[in-house]
Amino acid sequence: MSVSGVQGEERLDYTRAESREIRRRSVRLLGSLLRPQRSRLWLTALAVVLSSAAQAAGPAIIAYGIDSGIPALVEQDWFPAGLAVLAYLATGVVGAFLIAVYIRLSARVSQAVLIDLRTRVFLHTQRLSLEFHESYTSGRIISRQTSDLDAIRELLDEGLVVLVRSFTYMAFTALALVLLDPTSGLVLLGALIPMTLVTRWFQVRSQALFRRSRVASASLIVKFVETMTGIRAVQAFRTERRNADEFGDLVEDYRDVNAKVLGLFTVFNPALAFIGAVSVAATIVLGGFRVVEGSLAIGALLAAVLYVKRFFDPMEDVAVFYNGYQSASSALEKISGVLEEEPSVPDPAHPVDLWNANGHVRFENVEFAYTRDRVILPRFDLDLPAGQTIALVGSTGAGKTTLAKLIARFYDPSDGVIELDGIDLRSLHPKDLRRAIVMVTQEAYLFSGSVADNIALGKPDATFGEIVSAARAVGAHEFIEGLPNGYDTDVNKRGGRVSAGQRQLISFARAFLANPAVLILDEATSSLDIPSERLVQEGLQSLLADRTAIIIAHRLSTVAIADRVLVMEHGRIVEDGSPADLIGGEGRFAALHAAWRDSLV
Numbered sequence: 001m002s003v004s005g006v007q008g009e010e011r012l013d014y015t016r017a018e019s020r021e022i023r024r025r026s027v028r029l030l031g032s033l034l035r036p037q038r039s040r041l042w043l044t045a046l047a048v049v050l051s052s053a054a055q056a057a058g059p060a061i062i063a064y065g066i067d068s069g070i071p072a073l074v075e076q077d078w079f080p081a082g083l084a085v086l087a088y089l090a091t092g093v094v095g096a097f098l099i100a101v102y103i104r105l106s107a108r109v110s111q112a113v114l115i116d117l118r119t120r121v122f123l124h125t126q127r128l129s130l131e132f133h134e135s136y137t138s139g140r141i142i143s144r145q146t147s148d149l150d151a152i153r154e155l156l157d158e159g160l161v162v163l164v165r166s167f168t169y170m171a172f173t174a175l176a177l178v179l180l181d182p183t184s185g186l187v188l189l190g191a192l193i194p195m196t197l198v199t200r201w202f203q204v205r206s207q208a209l210f211r212r213s214r215v216a217s218a219s220l221i222v223k224f225v226e227t228m229t230g231i232r233a234v235q236a237f238r239t240e241r242r243n244a245d246e247f248g249d250l251v252e253d254y255r256d257v258n259a260k261v262l263g264l265f266t267v268f269n270p271a272l273a274f275i276g277a278v279s280v281a282a283t284i285v286l287g288g289f290r291v292v293e294g295s296l297a298i299g300a301l302l303a304a305v306l307y308v309k310r311f312f313d314p315m316e317d318v319a320v321f322y323n324g325y326q327s328a329s330s331a332l333e334k335i336s337g338v339l340e341e342e343p344s345v346p347d348p349a350h351p352v353d354l355w356n357a358n359g360h361v362r363f364e365n366v367e368f369a370y371t372r373d374r375v376i377l378p379r380f381d382l383d384l385p386a387g388q389t390i391a392l393v394g395s396t397g398a399g400k401t402t403l404a405k406l407i408a409r410f411y412d413p414s415d416g417v418i419e420l421d422g423i424d425l426r427s428l429h430p431k432d433l434r435r436a437i438v439m440v441t442q443e444a445y446l447f448s449g450s451v452a453d454n455i456a457l458g459k460p461d462a463t464f465g466e467i468v469s470a471a472r473a474v475g476a477h478e479f480i481e482g483l484p485n486g487y488d489t490d491v492n493k494r495g496g497r498v499s500a501g502q503r504q505l506i507s508f509a510r511a512f513l514a515n516p517a518v519l520i521l522d523e524a525t526s527s528l529d530i531p532s533e534r535l536v537q538e539g540l541q542s543l544l545a546d547r548t549a550i551i552i553a554h555r556l557s558t559v560a561i562a563d564r565v566l567v568m569e570h571g572r573i574v575e576d577g578s579p580a581d582l583i584g585g586e587g588r589f590a591a592l593h594a595a596w597r598d599s600l601v
């Protein structure tokens with residue numbers, strides 16, 4: 001099984017080769033994000049290293065002050081003590097300044113990288129084909145833009161600087177200690193053994209727990225988003241209690257794993273503190289004897305104690321960093337997967353322009369399957385001459401929407417060619433394709449904004465007059481006038497809320513304003529009441545006159561305005577003819593029509 005793109009995203013059992021592939025892809029993404037920030041990154045690193053060096057100089061200066069400054073002071077020589085004080089102050093000032101510099105620089109890097117990444121994810125997911133969005137749930141998309149980006153932000157904001165600072169600080173401290181008093185350096189060396197063991201233990205234990213914690217928090221988001229997206233069904237079917245139980249289980253799981261993580265810290269942090277305390281005690285004991293012997297100055301002992309004590313301080317930060325690093329790297333893995341996805345309906349490399357389409361659609365030898373194992377539309381040919389109004393009927397699951405999606409190029413055929421005016425849809429310039437072919441779906445989605453804005457989506461440079469005439473043409477003008485602010489009513493505000501039928505009328509106006517050569521209406525009249533439907537049908541008739549129209553209709557009344565009816569069964573077109581011929585015949589449509597007529601009486 002492949003791990004390219006978002007495939008295998010939810011698996012936890014990657015093989016070594018797969019892990020390597022995923023890591024390589026994350027590193028590539030990180031590289032491309034950091035490359036433009038190269039100079040700032042080097043400056044940040046330099047500031048971090050220098051500030052650590054300044055801090056590490058502190059105890060050595062103290063040792064000098066005590067061992068050389070104080071005896072000289074006894075002799076009335078102020079110079080060494082003064083020098084020590086000034087040097088100590090200078091390291092303080094320089095250190096503080098450098099800290100300010102790197103905080104500022106790293107914040108800039110982090111902001112730039114995040115904005116870049118956020119924009120890339122948005123633009124890329126928007127570009128991906130319907131196929132991707134139909135299988136990748138909204139909960140997962142939201143996780144990518146929220147919790148994943150947050151994890152990366154945390155790492156960039158705090159983690160990386162903490163890591164570089166901790167390691168350089170520890171390195172400088174160890175170096176200074178060895179230079180000052182190699183024997184105390186041995187204590188540190190001895191302490192490194194238990195410290196490495198404890199850290200390794202923490203790493204191994206925490207890795208699985210951190211991963212579980214991330215899975216648990218992502219499940220919470222997915223459950224939340226799915227419940228809220230389907231809130232109508234939730235309330236209609238009274239599944240609140242079940243949802244509450246499921247959500248409760250997820251919360252419990254999340255709490256449980258976090259308690260375990262906390263448990264690790266309650267062992268790890270005290271263990272580090274204990275190793276630190278033992279090392280300090282050992283330094284004092286070893287050093288104390290030497291001070292008594294006279295082989296070690298008291299100031300040097302104090303500095304050694306300070307170095308040993310300080311050496312362990314950053315370890316806790318490193319442990320926290322490790323958690324942040326894991327979250328961020330798994331976030332980066334997922335985001336890089338999404339970014340690696342290519343639109344299954346790619347833009348042509350050499351697009352053909354078609355400024356004024358006639359609307360002649362032709363299917364030649366077309367076969368289509370969503371997945372490899374199940375053919376939905378077996379091989380067929382179909383010719384839809386320009387200007388024809390075609391009604392597509394057939395039972396549920398027959399493949400009507402699929403056929404419509406192919407014409408609108410939401411999907412490409414698995415085999416064969418679909419042409420518009422003799423040009424393969426795959427070579428058409430995307431702009432020309434979208435202008436020439438418009439599909440109005442059942443959902444009739446409205447974006448936040450005014451009614452006029454929503455209609456104008458069909459033609460962004462439309463005048464207000466054009467918007468109103470489009471609305472009039474489809475019979476939407478009256479109800480829009482009746483809204484609190486007419487065409488300026490915000491469709492998402494209370495009072496501006498419109499009914500499902502009204503929403504469809506707005507989306508009709510949008511499509512009519514777009515004036516496409518080919519118009520596809522997918523069940524688009526299904527939520528209109530009979531008078532509204534009649535009203536729309538009046539509008540439809542005049543507006544369909546000059547274009548090719550494919551109307552998917554369950555209601556046979558819609559079929560009356562068609563020139564031609566296609567009846568589909570199991571992905572095949574089983575009848576094809578004028579409504580009158582088919583009604584007069586003996587086929588499926590005649591039977592359907594008779595049943596429908598009877599139901600009206």
Ligand SMILES: Nc1ncnc2c1ncn2[C@@H]1O[C@H](COP(=O)(O)OP(=O)(O)OP(=O)(O)O)[C@@H](O)[C@H]1O
Pocket residue numbers: 134370371376394395396397398399400401402403
């Ligand atoms: N995204 C998809 N992935 C896989 N299979 C799909 C997908 N969409 C539809 N199908 C399958 O394709 C077949 C045809 O579906 P389609 O939506 O085209 O039917 P339809 O005739 O429009 O039905 P309805 O009248 O209920 O809308 C169905 O068996 C469905 O399960």
